Amino acid sequence: MxxxxxxxxxxxxxxxxxxxxxxxxxxxxxxYPAPALPGNAWHRLPEADPALAATAAAYYGAPRMLPVAGTQAAIQTLPRLRKPSRVTVSAPSYAEHAHHWSEHGHTLTQTPYEELEAAVAHSDVMVVINPNNPTGAVVPAAQLLRWADQLAARGGWLVVDEAFGDTGQHNSIAAHSGRPGLIVLRSVGKFFGLAGIRLGFVAAHPDLLRGLADLLGPWTISGPAQHIALAALRDQxxxxxxxxxxxxxxxxxxxxxxxxxxxxxxxxxxxxxxxxxxxxxxxxxxxxxxxxxxxxxxxxxxxxxxxxxxxxxxxxxxxxxxxxxx
Structure with a gap:
């Protein structure tokens, strides 16, 4: 680990x-100060509340979102949705991305931010942390969208991890995530300080979200986490x-x-x-x-x-x- x-x-x-x-x-x-929980939040099976996905989509400016048990759940699962591919991960960056892509038969290259432009041509998947963890490096949204178009034209993906993006929402590309091949990860753990409820969101094309949801299975988000997140995402x-x-x-x-x-x-x-x-x-x-x-x-x-x-x-x-x- x-x-x-x-x-x-x-x-x-x-x-x-x-x-x-x-x-x-x-x-x-x-x-974020968690509100009091209704008693049945602990009792009921935590079926997905559509209001949570809708509220997250409004907050992050995305067409649609899938709640996941922290962005870590998506990071571990996305590599299983593709056949072996040439994967470029921005470096240095959050180490879990490279670790999990390398675990599922993909050919992994870790590439410095200044060399990512050249790497697009020989990648099937690119993973960019934006802003970067740990350095804070930022790739402009327009540049990311160009890369996304190039990759999607040949069936590729651009995965953009915006876990630290709440303080720079102007540079988010979540609004464009309805197009095929563009996947955006967001987290309530960082900005809202709610890492303990293990909740994140994936913005992507509906077909990819369905495949991801099928792999993750039912009851991925606890009832208390859903209740707290709804309050936080609505509290302007x-x-x-x-x-x-x-x-x-x-x-x-x-x-x-x-x-x-x-x-x-x-x-x-x-x-x-x-x-x-x-x-x-x-x-x-x-x-x-x-x-x-x-x-x-x-x-x-x-x-x-x-x-x-x-x-x-x-x-x-x-x-x-x-x-x-x-």
């Missing part, structure tokens, strides 16, 4: 403390306030890092940089109870999410000062 952020039990075992400031995930630390006031706060906090984090000599990139939810002494920096933070994400492979560097409160900001600033003055 691949390593991910949020693994605080591992942190406690390694460093023997329980007062962690968890900056390892890029998840909004100010999560909370969304607007959260968007303003995340943009301000994202700029604050980038400025704090720059004040300590670190030039980073990212999104309003996280910052990343190619730290030359990545493992030393990760250990320095961990010894001070700050859990961050260390990347050892293609994206050798570190990623930090947003502190949840002023005490967390102070703790991070102190640790950064100690790092730069040691």
């Amino acid at each position: 691949l390593e991910h952020g949020g693994n605080l039990r591992d942190a406690a075992l390694r460093f023997g403390r329980d007062d962690w400031l968890d900056l390892s995930t890029g998840i909004n630390p100010h999560w 006031a909370w969304q607007d306030d959260t968007l303003r706060r995340l943009h301000a906090d994202g700029e604050r984090l980038q400025a704090l890092l720059a004040a300590h000599g670190i030039q980073s990139s990212g999104t309003p939810l996280f910052q990343w940089w190619a730290e030359p002494r990545a493992e030393e920096f990760w250990r320095h933070m961990a010894e001070r109870g700050i859990w961050i994400r260390l990347f050892k492979q293609a994206a050798r560097g570190v990623r930090l999410g947003l502190p949840p409160d002023e005490a967390g900001w102070l703790r991070l600033r102190t640790a950064l000062t100690e790092w730069t003055t040691q």
Whole structure:
């Protein structure tokens, strides 16, 4: 199983403390306040509520959407819907994509963002994380749609993972996902801070959504998750306030890092940089109870999410000062 952020039990075992400031995930630390649940949410079999798919389609601007148990469910299942293909995955990026395409007989190539344009001609499937996790790199929507047309003309797919796209909705291509061969993944875990309910959505042509739904089977989304997500997706006031706060906090984090000599990139939810002494920096933070994400492979560097409160900001600033003055 691949390593991910949020693994605080591992942190406690390694460093023997329980007062962690968890900056390892890029998840909004100010999560949507879940409403009270009706009693039958725990009792009934969780048949799919059509209102959830319709509400998600309205929020994300897509023609139609399929709710899935987190985008992870789609990432694991999509490779099973194609015969062996030539698959290009943007790199560096969320490692689960490459892992699962390589597990199902496909020929996998991991390609840097600046080389993706050239890779379209010799790919059957392209997977692009946009904005990228962990670097924050962005491919303009118009460019993605050109690639989608080229791939679809020969029966190919463009899979665009927009899990961190809520803070840059202007660059989403979900509105175009009704065309064959274009698949867009969205998540309520990041922007809404609801990773624990395991809910995401796939926007695509109806034929592909039917095939995906058949593979995933019935009752994929729990009753409580459906109830909470409906409230979150409909709450325009909370969304607007959260968007303003995340943009301000994202700029604050980038400025704090720059004040300590670190030039980073990212999104309003996280910052990343190619730290030359990545493992030393990760250990320095961990010894001070700050859990961050260390990347050892293609994206050798570190990623930090947003502190949840002023005490967390102070703790991070102190640790950064100690790092730069040691």
